Amino acid sequence: MKHLNKLFVAALMAVGLNAHAQNEDNPWAISFGVNAVDTRFGAASKFEDQFGNFFNAKDNWNILPSVSYLNVSRAIGNNLSVGVTGSVNKIDKLVSRVPGTQEYVVTNPGDVTYYGVDAIVKYGFLTKSWFNPYVHLGGGYTWLDEQGNGTLNGGLGINFWFSENVGLTVQTTYKHTFEDQAEANVPRHMQHFAGLTFRFGGKDTDGDGIYDKDDACPEIAGLKQFQGCPDTDGDGIPDKDDACPEVAGLAEFQGCPDTDGDGVTDAADACPTVAGLKELKGCPDGDGDGVADQDDKCPTVAGPKENGGCPWPDTDGDGVLDKDDLCPSVKGTAANRGCPEVTEEVVKRLNEYARTILFNSGKASFKEETMPVLAAMLAIFKEYPNASFSIEGHTDSDGSNKLNQTLSENRAAAVKNFLVENGIAADRLTSTGFGETKPIASNKTAKGKAQNRRVEVKLVKTN
Incomplete structure (x- = not known):
C-alpha cells in the first residue's frame, strides 16, 4: 500500500x-x-x-x-x-x-x-x-x-x-x-x-505559455506582452504589425528603420545613410536647387533640373543664356535672341564690297581679283548668323532685256552659292535678278554703265 x-x-x-x-x-x-x-x-x-x-x-x-x-x-x-x-x-x-x-x-x-x-x-x-x-x-x-x-x-x-x-x-x-x-x-x-x-488541460499550440484562446498568434511562439505574437527583430513591434519584421525599426514607420533619421524609411530611401529630403526620396540637395546631389552635375551650385542641376551657360557673355541664345557663340542682344543686330552701317559696308565684285564679261563667273572682296563679305555674314539677306543682281542696258535678266539672276545666284559653299546657311539667303530695270546711273556713258553693273545686299527683316 x-x-x-x-x-x-x-x-x-x-x-x-x-x-x-x-x-x-x-x-x-x-x-x-x-x-x-x-x-x-x-x-x-x-x-x-x-x-x-x-x-x-x-x-x-x-x-x-x-x-x-x-x-x-x-x-x-x-x-x-x-x-x-x-x-x-x-x-x-x-x-x-x-x-x-x-x-x-x-x-x-x-x-x-x-x-x-x-x-x-x-x-x-x-x-x-x-x-x-x-x-x-x-x-x-x-x-x-x-x-x-x-x-x-x-x-x-x-x-x-x-x-x-x-x-x-x-x-x-x-x-x-x-x-x-x-x-x-x-x-x-x-x-x-x-x-x-x-x-x-489548457491548449497552447506553440508552447509559448500563452493559451490559444488568448494567443493572437497561436501557431507561432511569441511574447506575453504581444498576446503571444513574436517580435523577431526585438524592436517592440510584433511581427504581425511590423512592416520590416526582421530589421529593428521605429513605431512611427511600422517597425521599419530610418538609419539616417531623415524621416524616410531605409526601404524607400535612395540615400539611406545620408540625411536628405522626403521630396527627393531621402537624398540631400546641397545647393537647394531641387536636384538631389547624387543626380546633380553641379552639386554645389544651384541650377535647373533640365540642365542636370547646373546653371545655364552664357558662352558669349551677352546676357542671353545659351539655351535661349540663337547665336550662343556670338555676342548679341536680348532683343535679337542673343544674336548681333545688323545695323545700317553693316549693310552699307556689305554693299560697298558687293558693288566691287567683278565678273568675267557677259558671264556669272568671278574674276580672280574679286575673291578678297567675297572673303570680306563672307566674314561679315558669319558675324550675324541669325540674319537673313537678299542678294540682288543688276546689269547695264547693253544687250537684250532677256539676256540681261538672265545674266543678273545668274550673277546674284553665284554670290549666294559662294556664301553657302563657305558656311552660310542656305535658308538665310535668297537671290534675285532685276536685269537692266533698276539703273542707278545713266547707261549713256561708260561710267554710268559700270555703276549699273552691280550686286546689292539687302537685310531681310523677320518677325
Missing part, C-alpha cells in the same frame, strides 16, 4: 507540473490527499453543541494514514466548477451520546470501512490570487461497510496556490442525512480534506 501511494502521488505530480495553468485556461483540476471523518457531529442534540469539539481530532476524527481521497473537477465559467470526489476511510472512533444525558462516549465499532462518492459544485473567490477560498454544495452517497445513505453536502474550502498550477487544498464538508439519527445507516457527520491540487 505504501509503495502504491508513492507511485500514485508521483504520477499526479507529474501531470500537474507539466500542466501550464491559469484557472480559466486549464479547466481541469485533480486533487488528492487525506480525509478525516468526524463522527461526533451526528451525536450532538443541540446545534450549538455541534461545533463544541470541532477540532478535537484526537478524540473525534477518523484518519486513514494514506492517500484517501481523489477529486476530479472541471471549470465551467463564472468562477464555477463541477466535480466528483471519491473517498475512503476506517472508522475506529464513533462518538455517541449517553441516553438521557449530555455526556458523550467514544467507542470503537470495529474498524468499519467508510466509502463516499460525492458530486460537488464549487464557487470560488479571488480566483486570480494565491489565496482562493470557495464554497461548495453537492450530494452523494456514503457507506459504512455495506450500509449506506444518500447525503446533501455543503461546506467551505481554500486553495493556497504555490504556483499557477500547483496548490494546497483544505476543505470541510457537512454531510446531512434526512433519516432519523437512530435509524440512519450513516449518521450526519463532518468530513475534512487536505491535499494537493493540480490544474491542467
Whole structure:
C-alpha cells in the first residue's frame, strides 16, 4: 500500500507540473490527499453543541494514514466548477451520546470501512490570487461497510496556490442525512480534506505559455506582452504589425528603420545613410536647387533640373543664356535672341564690297581679283548668323532685256552659292535678278554703265 501511494502521488505530480495553468485556461483540476471523518457531529442534540469539539481530532476524527481521497473537477465559467470526489476511510472512533444525558462516549465499532462518492459544485473567490477560498454544495452517497445513505453536502474550502498550477487544498464538508439519527445507516457527520491540487488541460499550440484562446498568434511562439505574437527583430513591434519584421525599426514607420533619421524609411530611401529630403526620396540637395546631389552635375551650385542641376551657360557673355541664345557663340542682344543686330552701317559696308565684285564679261563667273572682296563679305555674314539677306543682281542696258535678266539672276545666284559653299546657311539667303530695270546711273556713258553693273545686299527683316 505504501509503495502504491508513492507511485500514485508521483504520477499526479507529474501531470500537474507539466500542466501550464491559469484557472480559466486549464479547466481541469485533480486533487488528492487525506480525509478525516468526524463522527461526533451526528451525536450532538443541540446545534450549538455541534461545533463544541470541532477540532478535537484526537478524540473525534477518523484518519486513514494514506492517500484517501481523489477529486476530479472541471471549470465551467463564472468562477464555477463541477466535480466528483471519491473517498475512503476506517472508522475506529464513533462518538455517541449517553441516553438521557449530555455526556458523550467514544467507542470503537470495529474498524468499519467508510466509502463516499460525492458530486460537488464549487464557487470560488479571488480566483486570480494565491489565496482562493470557495464554497461548495453537492450530494452523494456514503457507506459504512455495506450500509449506506444518500447525503446533501455543503461546506467551505481554500486553495493556497504555490504556483499557477500547483496548490494546497483544505476543505470541510457537512454531510446531512434526512433519516432519523437512530435509524440512519450513516449518521450526519463532518468530513475534512487536505491535499494537493493540480490544474491542467489548457491548449497552447506553440508552447509559448500563452493559451490559444488568448494567443493572437497561436501557431507561432511569441511574447506575453504581444498576446503571444513574436517580435523577431526585438524592436517592440510584433511581427504581425511590423512592416520590416526582421530589421529593428521605429513605431512611427511600422517597425521599419530610418538609419539616417531623415524621416524616410531605409526601404524607400535612395540615400539611406545620408540625411536628405522626403521630396527627393531621402537624398540631400546641397545647393537647394531641387536636384538631389547624387543626380546633380553641379552639386554645389544651384541650377535647373533640365540642365542636370547646373546653371545655364552664357558662352558669349551677352546676357542671353545659351539655351535661349540663337547665336550662343556670338555676342548679341536680348532683343535679337542673343544674336548681333545688323545695323545700317553693316549693310552699307556689305554693299560697298558687293558693288566691287567683278565678273568675267557677259558671264556669272568671278574674276580672280574679286575673291578678297567675297572673303570680306563672307566674314561679315558669319558675324550675324541669325540674319537673313537678299542678294540682288543688276546689269547695264547693253544687250537684250532677256539676256540681261538672265545674266543678273545668274550673277546674284553665284554670290549666294559662294556664301553657302563657305558656311552660310542656305535658308538665310535668297537671290534675285532685276536685269537692266533698276539703273542707278545713266547707261549713256561708260561710267554710268559700270555703276549699273552691280550686286546689292539687302537685310531681310523677320518677325
